[in-house]
Amino acid sequence: MRRLAVAYRPVRLLSNGAETEWLANAPLYGLLKRNSGDQNGFDSLIGMHIPLEQLQILILLAGANVTISDADLCNAMSMISRDMEAMHSVKPLLPPRPGELSVREKMVLSKTAEGKTANDIAVELEISQRTVHAHLQNASEKMQAANKTQTVVEALRYAQISLA
Incomplete structure (x- = not known):
């Protein structure tokens, strides 16, 4: 899915193409395929990456021969981007991310x-x-935290640390 995250416009992928051999092994694609009604007909994937400040949105359309024109895809992406920006301007979708912790702070x-x-x-x-x-x-x-417990919670929340 990293390949979709760097795309500046919608990407259409067919699972039977030689250039998309990696797609068959992608965990998300496997999940979508396993949960589809017809696994044999599941051959199309369309991805749109919509960056919004710290928030990264990836929208996937998948199924058997998904048909939508490139122009309609670009229009949809533009409309979604505008709507997300409008919602974010009214109320931010995510609070500002706190500063990055040092390696030693993460260890402690x-x-x-x-x-x-x-x-x-x-x-x-x-x-x-x-x-x-x-x-x-x-x-x-x-972490803009009031105490040690809140500091740990915020560090976990922002994936600065993880529990083993």
Whole structure:
């Protein structure tokens, strides 16, 4: 789907083309095909990438011989983009993303999310407890969080850290 994400206009793909051999192995395509009514007739995929500030929208049309003209696809993409921008101007679809955490801040937050104490983290990372607290404070400011718990939640929410 990354191939669709860099396209500036709608992309039409046929699963039987040599240049789209990768499509047969794409997980999303497999999911769509498995859940379609007629797997043998499922050969067309149309993708539209609509960027909107931090939000990236990918719209897929799929099925047996999806027929829509290129002009209609471009018009649909333009209308969807305009409508999304209009909705976003009234009420942002996503709050502003906080700043990126450093590698060390991510490590400290990940270990905090696992329930480890500042002392445990300090011993494991071979740093002082004071440094652990400094990393937590910096991460808290970047995540615009009020406390350690909210910092962990926001870091998870914005995929800065993940639970193993």
